[in-house]
Amino acid sequence: MVTRRVDLRSDTVTKPTETMRAAMASAEVDDDVLGYDPTAARLETEMARIMGKEAALFVPSGTMANLICVLTHCQIRGSEVILGDYSHIHIYENGGISTIGGVHPRTVKNNEDGTMDINLIEEAIRDPSFEICYPTTRLICLENSHAHSGGRCLSVEYTDEVGDLAKKYGLKLHIDGARIFNASVALGVPVDRLVRAADSVTACLSKGLGAPAGTVIAGSKSFISKAKILRKTLGGAMRQVGVICAAALVALGENVGKLESDHKKAKILSEGLNKIEGLKINLASVETNIVYFDILEEVGITEIELVKKLEAHGILVMAEGRLKIRLVIHHQISEYDVQYTLSCIQKAVTGMKAENGGN
Numbered sequence: 001m002v003t004r005r006v007d008l009r010s011d012t013v014t015k016p017t018e019t020m021r022a023a024m025a026s027a028e029v030d031d032d033v034l035g036y037d038p039t040a041a042r043l044e045t046e047m048a049r050i051m052g053k054e055a056a057l058f059v060p061s062g063t064m065a066n067l068i069c070v071l072t073h074c075q076i077r078g079s080e081v082i083l084g085d086y087s088h089i090h091i092y093e094n095g096g097i098s099t100i101g102g103v104h105p106r107t108v109k110n111n112e113d114g115t116m117d118i119n120l121i122e123e124a125i126r127d128p129s130f131e132i133c134y135p136t137t138r139l140i141c142l143e144n145s146h147a148h149s150g151g152r153c154l155s156v157e158y159t160d161e162v163g164d165l166a167k168k169y170g171l172k173l174h175i176d177g178a179r180i181f182n183a184s185v186a187l188g189v190p191v192d193r194l195v196r197a198a199d200s201v202t203a204c205l206s207k208g209l210g211a212p213a214g215t216v217i218a219g220s221k222s223f224i225s226k227a228k229i230l231r232k233t234l235g236g237a238m239r240q241v242g243v244i245c246a247a248a249l250v251a252l253g254e255n256v257g258k259l260e261s262d263h264k265k266a267k268i269l270s271e272g273l274n275k276i277e278g279l280k281i282n283l284a285s286v287e288t289n290i291v292y293f294d295i296l297e298e299v300g301i302t303e304i305e306l307v308k309k310l311e312a313h314g315i316l317v318m319a320e321g322r323l324k325i326r327l328v329i330h331h332q333i334s335e336y337d338v339q340y341t342l343s344c345i346q347k348a349v350t351g352m353k354a355e356n357g358g359n
């Protein structure tokens with residue numbers, strides 16, 4: 001019988017806390033499509049301040065936030081955006097920038113640390129003198145922290161350098177900051193400084209911060225005015241949205257301070273995994289709350305089988321490709337949960353090796 005549940009599938013699986021539920025129940029609300037919801041306005045003002053931008057806009061999801069930002073920067077048909085080949089926008093957002101926006105993606109290789117080489121970005125910028133054939137480069141997108149590389153952080157120096165390059169060529173810079181607060185805490189750099197070079201930035205409230213839903217876009221006043229129109233076009237404008245924003249305000253107040261402890265738990269988890277024979281993990285890649293590990297071929301267990309074995313002990317994790325597993329720490333995971341997870345993984349791997357005649 002399962003006695004415990006440890007949900008490490010993602011940091012999006014958190015349940016609203018009692019304080020969030022209370023704030024939602026008593027939230028002051030009005031019609032936000034008409035621009036009158038006071039709680040949404042309070043959240044947007046606070047997020048604009050934290051991100052160091054003139055204005056901010058609440059939208060339902062990170063995917064819609066990225067889509068709105070790319071489309072707002074690329075309003076002319078034939079626009080091209082430079083982005084990482086393993087960026088969330090390129091891989092996991094249904095190709096929305098192309099299918100809905102008609103924007104052409106130009107990918108540059110993402111390095112193991114989530115960066116793209118600056119010289120490769122520069123080489124990918126189209127020569128406008130050949131616009132008879134080329135699409136026109138209008139935007140560069142970065143992702144911080146970079147999810148596919150294991151939540152690694154882009155430094156402020158790197159971000160500034162990409163910002164300088166964008167300026168040199170008259171391009172805009174967008175940061176997918178779904179986990180920008182994790183990056184800020186891990187780097188010890190305030191969010192506003194980290195995204196200073198960006199013309200637009202998104203921050204998810206329902207990932208590391210633990211709110212039930214929503215993402216905020218920040219940028220200049222004129223950018224946010226245009227983004228607001230696109231939000232309506234895409235069906236993302238909502239009426240009494242203050243109910244959700246109230247929980248997000250609680251998340252901002254209560255959970256940013258917990259991110260450091262999430263990162264420590266991710267380190268403990270990764271160091272424990274590193275001691276289990278039959279697994280392979282790159283310890284250097286664990287900078288924030290995401291942990292990837294590989295199962296060695298010799299163990300004789302597939303990622304799907306391991307996921308199932310752990311599920312039987314109440315531990316939920318995600319398979320991420322052949323022999324690869326992803327675990328994500330969030331504020332509802334305790335140190336005990338981490339130790340319990342490690343001992344269950346250890347047992348599953350040792351048991352499987354023994355079955356295969358190993359030791």
Ligand SMILES: Cc1ncc(COP(=O)(O)O)c(C=O)c1O
Nearest residue numbers: 061062063064088143147176178
């Ligand atoms: C880096 C990154 N950007 C954007 C998103 C999209 O967010 P949402 O799931 O709210 O659409 C995610 C979701 O996991 C993400 O990891």
